[in-house]
Amino acid sequence: MKKNKTFVTTVIISSIVGFIVLLAAMFVGIKYFVTETVPKEPQKAIVNEVEDNNFYISITGVIRNLEEQSIDILDIEKREIKTYQVQTTTRVQDSTEKTMPYSALKVGDIVELIYQSQKDNLVCVRISPNAFTKTDMKNLDIDRSNRTLKIGSVLYHYTGHTNIVDEEDNIINMHEVNDYDILELKGIDDQVFSVKVLAREGYIHIGKLPIYDGYLEINRNRQVPLSEDMNPLPLVAGEHNVVLQLKGYEPITRTITIESGKTLELDHEEFKRLQTTLNIQVLNTDQDYKVKIKDKVYKKGEVITLPTDTYTVEITASGFKPYVQTLNLQEGNVVMKANLVSEVSEEEESSSESESKKEEQDNNQANQVDYKVSISSDPKDAEVYINGAYKGITPFKGTLEVGEYSIILKKEGYKNYETNILIDQSDDQNSYLYTLIPN
Structure with a gap:
């Protein structure tokens, strides 16, 4: 009976010891399992480049090539390309850590990898939350010698390791990118790590x-x-x-x-010449006169329509000397005023000397009258030169005596505008508006 109790006691103690050993083994196994499993929060592994256990490495890089079971990454920090094997257990995430298909990744994407080096295990590929994407970029100011891209007032930099591809994802260099190509840029801060040509100029x-x-x-x-x-x-x-x-x-x-x-x-077949209507007014006679322009003769009062150009106008009337003036006709209506000079014989001139002197005095008195002149331009602020002398900027207002004057308007970025104006006694207000043509 005593031997039976001893046996039972021994069995019980052995069972208790075995149970304790089993619990200890389970505890060690669980600890080992947790240690070997991927961290519950992969973002922590990305923030810390190397975990304390030295198993998980974080890499930020640019996708250079994608295959069904491998991915080529340009390590931004080390400036080197490395190939990683994609496994069925590899997680693919967008920048918000939501799961996305592996096929959604693209060449040029900036990603963060979690890599288990001892096991050659690519744990996670995630679109970098720190990266920017600028698409449909046009008319960029590209400085290839300094490797900069200017978008508005912001200057971005690229390097010889920047991933640059054409529409078919073929690797090219920046000298093959045209100034008017449409681009997609990806980078971090002011650094561009990926350039893709979306459309050629x-x-x-x-x-x-x-x-x-x-x-x-x-x-x-x-x-x-x-x-x-x-x-x-x-x-x-x-x-x-x-x-x-x-x-x-x-x-x-x-x-x-x-x-x-x-x-x-x-094509340019539909070009049509601009037309100018020339209205000629002879001020000091009512008799008939003729106007000759480029071998064509017009009668008094006839409407003269000409393509815009520079013309020599000749007016002839019986008893008057021919009147000749060069006009630069622009678009619109142009009024030309003329005073004809009488044509007399020497005998008549001698006998009417006193009358001529009186007429000359009258003309001098008339010429001494100042008439208001207004000269404007589109755009404004053009320099005004009258008979070669600088007078101010448009809109210009001043006074001129009776007579004919050369007018030149000058403005930076625009062609000089040259014309002639005639000031006479017919009106005390002469206004002119000229449209300047850009260089």
């Missing part, structure tokens, strides 16, 4: 023009002077409003669509 080709004195205006914010060697003219792909303006011709306004990498032919 297109071109306008302008055929032979009747003259090249003018400009092409694009979207009201860009003016290109016309020249024989301007073709092809690069433009951002897309829709544009253009105005083709030639001196002396009606402007052509169009809405055009430029396709990526293609050239649009802009």
Whole structure:
């Protein structure tokens, strides 16, 4: 009986010891399992480059290539490319840590990796929350020598390791990126780590023009002077409003669509000359007179319509000397006033000397009268020169005696405007408005 109790006691003690050993083994196993498992909060591993256990490494880089089971990453810090194997257990997350498919990743994305080096295990690929994406970037100021991109007033930098690809994700360099390409930029802070060409610049080709004195205006914010060697003219792909303006011709306004990498032919067959109506007023005689312009003769009172240009106008009337004046006719209506000079024989001139002197005195008195003059320009603030002398800026108001004057308007960025005006006794107010043409 005593032996039975001893046996039972031994069994009980052995069971208790075994149970304690089992609990200890379970505890060690659980601890080992937790240690070997991916951290519950991967973001902590990203913030800390290396965990205390030295198992998890955080890498920030740019995707250079994507395969079904591997991913090439340019390590931003080390400036080197490394290939990582993508496993079925690899998690893929967007910048908010939401799960996304592996196929949603793109070349050029800036990502953060959690990598378990001892096991060669890519734990997680996450779109970097610190990265920016700027898409549909147009008309960028690219300084290739200093490796900078200017967007508005903000300057961004790129390096020789920046990932630059064309529309087909082929690797290119910045010298292959055109000034009017449409780009997508990705980076962190003021550093650009990825550049993708979304659309290549297109071109306008302008055929032979009747003259090249003018400009092409694009979207009201860009003016290109016309020249024989301007073709092809690069433009951002897309829709544009253009105005083709030639001196002396009606402007052509169009809405055009430029396709990526293609050239649009802009024809010019519809150019029409601007017309000017010339109204001639002979002030000191009512008799008939004739006007001759470029071998064509017009009668008194006849409406004269001419294309805008520079003309020599000759007025003849019986008993008067021919009156000749050169006019630069611009768009609109032009009034030309003329005083004809009598034509007399020597005998008549001798016998009427006293009368001529009296008429001369009368004319001198008339010429001594000052008449108000107003000269304006569009745009304003143009320098005004009268007979070569600087008088001020537009709008200009002053007085002039009777007579003919040369007028020159000058403004930076615009062509000089030259014309002549005639001041006479017909009116005490002479107003002139001139439109300046950009260079």
